[in-house]
Amino acid sequence: MHLFEQAMMAFTVIFDPIRFMIIMLGCVLGLFIGVIPGIGGLAGMALLLPFTYTMDPYTALAFLIGMWAVTPTADTIPSILIGVPGAAGSAATVMDGYPMARRGEAGRALGASYTASLIGGIFGAILLGLAIPILRPFMMAFGTPELLALCILGLTLVAAVSQGNMMKGLVAACFGVVIASVGDEAQTGELRWTFDSLYLWEGVPLEALVLGLFAVPELLELGAARQAVAMHKSESILRDQFRGVKDAIQNIRLVFQSSWLGAILGSVPGLGGPAIDWIAYGSAAKSVKDGTKTFGTGDVRGVIACEAANNSREGGALIPTLAFGIPASATMAILLGAFMMHGIQPGPKLLTEQLDITYTIVWSLMIANIVGVLICFAFVSQLAKLALVPAAILVPTVLAIVFIGAYSATRDIGDIIVLLIFSVIGWAMKRFGWARAPVLLGLVLGDLVEQYLFISTSRYGSDWLYRPGVIFILMIPVVFFIYSALRFVMKRRGAVPVAVGAAVSEPAAPREPTGPVSAVDRIMLPGMWVLAAILFATALVTSTEWAFAAKLMPQTVSAVGLIVVACAGVGVFMRQRAGEVIIKPRRAHEADPLEAMSDGALYKRMGGMAAWVLSVYIGTLLIGLLPTLLLFMIAYMRFEGKQPWVRTLVISIVIWVAMVVLFDRLLVMPWPQSYLGDALPQVRTLVSDLI
Structure with a gap:
């Protein structure tokens, strides 16, 4: 009864007219922040925190929670409509949401995502309200x-994320973990693969890598195709929206499964949104009918799974933050700062003496999810029309935002270099049939794997492998690998032909080559495997002189990567002996105009797009980022x-002024130095005064 009374008291506090209006303001700001790629809830929380100084604790927390809770819902918009993740945590939504938008089903994808987001958000809030006292003993025993x-379980789920191509998925995941090893090693202070660059001491920034892997390749291909995102115009956005709602309801079991998974994993400190979304995506691909074949090609169930987990994880992330004062994410660390600023001490008091504050947060989370989804539903028709904007307008404006979003990672010119490098890697992986998701998952989990591995081996030696919880969790990937190996052997005995080099979204069914393999494709299809082997071998050799703690994870992962590459080579040899043919990779969207191009025309068109992107980097070095972006768009x-x-001129100037107001005036972003500004300081001062 005590809990119920506290919950009702918090309910009346939240619905005070002034507080309710402030929550609404937080929701609206969260929607705007979520729509802009590269910002996300972390920057939004940091931006809005100073405005809560004069608020009472209930209002301040409700305001911040309102903004933070709806950001994942708004992330869906750029992910689906333009293939650009609004934040790292929404990258999984791109896998199926963007292909749906290209088929003219943007309204359906948005309707399904909003419904799943609403149910997932409410589920996470309810779980938070009920689970804090119950889960305390469980969390302490974990x-x-x-x-x-x-974390190891999450990495093995890349096999599902890779649509059945397990070897490529594992190699990509190992590559991501190697990238996570770059920088200053926490235990020994060893500098790993920094190449005498101070920028790399903190590692490769996640934001720039995500935008490079997922956003820029899609934008370059969109520009090369010279058409809008949607290749088919939907006759009725409103009808498609309700079709998406129906899809979510028909897959309600998947919604609750993903919501439960997102909330539970969200409560694990440090696991992070990107990893949770990919784990939920991989779990859904394995649990639904033909998921490993259809996920990544525009399956609405992939969108539903990601968005349900995306929103439910927020409720889960608050559990360790409130109960133990342990932030489950960087955003929660900022929220802890807000607690301290308003004299609130996370921990047992929030579960006993200050339950009214705890349930204020629960109600704020629930209300924000409902209001955010309702706002998105109200404007879904207008939002879906974004997919019909011509590429000539959409590509330069979004690329400009992507460059600033990448630069906002560490606010160093190195962010743009990372963006360019991983844009090339991302497009090559897409072109030659390698899933990009495992790279991100490996990067996200790499630091955690290293940290937990060091602590576990230091404290328990090898005995940690015999703990009941560890055995139970690790048995899942072991069983999965045994099952996959048996399927491979049975498939070979059944002589089921599978095209070598086919795209990750292709079903395992025989088909004739679509055309002659170009020289580039003929080299790169095996060349990608060779490059992976060289990378792992180099990492293995160059890390031998490091301290044991510094080289433990990189060498382990590099060795695993080499073993996987060798196994893949054996598999290709077996397939070639069986008479299977090597064909050029087939793109996931068969109706894409780029698919109809000859390889020569495609590479020429993509080369032109790459030159445009490179010009932004050169212009940034010469005259600065903001002036370059204006000239680039024009x-x-x-x-x-x-x-x-x-x-x-109208579109370019309006977009540019909006970026100046947001990033220069509100976020006060320090812009990179330019040669012109260094040579003529008075010009830099004049430009700064003008903007």
């Missing part, structure tokens, strides 16, 4: 060995997109 086993729209001068 040690680092169990956390390590959970030049691209006018000369590449053949837009009229008036439309070009």
Whole structure:
């Protein structure tokens, strides 16, 4: 009864007219922040925190929670409509949401995502309200060995994320973990693969890597195709929206499964949104009918699984934050700062003496999810039309935002270099049939794996492998690998032909080659495996002189990567002996105009797009990022997109002014130095005064 009274008291507090309006304001700000790629809830929380100084604790926390809770819902919009993750945690939504938008089903994808988000958000809030007192003993018993086993389980789920191509998925995951090893090793201070660059001491920034892997390749191909995102115009956005709602309801079991998984994993400190979304995505691919074949090609169930987990994890992330004062994410660390600022001490008091504050947060989380989804539903018709905007306008404006979003990672010119490098890697992986998701998952979990591995081996030696929780968790990937190996052997005995080099989204069914393999494709299909082997071998050799703690994870992962590459080589040899043919990779979207191009025309078109992107980097070095982005948008729209001068100038200037207001005035972002500004300091001062 005591809990019920406290919950009702918090309910009346939240619905005070002034507080309720402030929650609404937080929701609206969260929607705007979520729509802009590269910002996300972390920057939004940091931006809005100073505005809560003069608020009472109930209002301040409700305001911050309202903003933070709806950001994952808004992340869906750019992920589905333009294939650009609004944040790292929404990258999984791109896998199926963007192909749906390209088929003219943007309204359906948005409707399904909002419904799943609503149910997942409410589920997470309810779980938070009920689980804090119950889960305390469980959380206290969850040690680092169990956390390590959970991370290993997440990495093995890349097989599902890779649509059945397990070897490529595991190699990509190992590559991601190697990338996570770059920088200053926490235990020994060893500098790993920093190449005498101070920028790399903190490692490769996640935001720039995500935008490079997922956003830029899609935008480059969109520009090369010279058309809107949607290749087919939907006749009725409203009807498609309700079709998406129906999809979510028909898959309600998947919604609750993903919501439960997201909430539970969200309560694990440090696991992070990107890893949770990919784990939920991989779990859904394995649990639904034909998921490993259809996920990644525009399956609405993939969108539903990601979005349900995406929103439910927020409730789970609050559990360790409130109960133990342990932030489950960087955003929760900022929220802890807000607690301290308002004199609130997370821990047992929030479960006993200050339950009214705890349930204020629960109600804020629930209300924000409902309001955010209702706002998105109200404007879904307008939002879906974004997919019909011509590429000549959409590509330069979104690329400009992507460059600033990547630069906001560490606010160093190195962020743009990382963006360019992983844009090339991302497009090559997409072109030659390698899933990009495992790279991100490996990067996200790499630091955690290393940390938990060091603590587990230091504290328990090898005995941590015999803990019941560890055995139970690790048995899941072991059983999965045995099952996959048996399927491979049975498939070979059944002589089921599978095209070598086929795209990750292709079903395992025989088909004739679609055309001659170009010289580039003929080299790169096996070349990608060779490059992976060289990378792992180099990592293995160059890390031999490091301290044991520094080289433990990189060498282990590199050795695993080499073993997987060798096994894949054996598998390719067996397939070739069986008479299977090597064909050029087939793209996931068969109706894509790029698919109809010859390889020569495609590479020429993509080379032109790459030159546009490279020009932004060169211009940033010469005259600065903001002036370059304005010139880039104008030049691209006018000369590449053949837009009229008036439309070009109006759109470019409006977008540019909005970026200046948000990033320069509100976020006070320090812009990179330029050669012109160094040579003529008075010009830099004049430009700063103008903007």
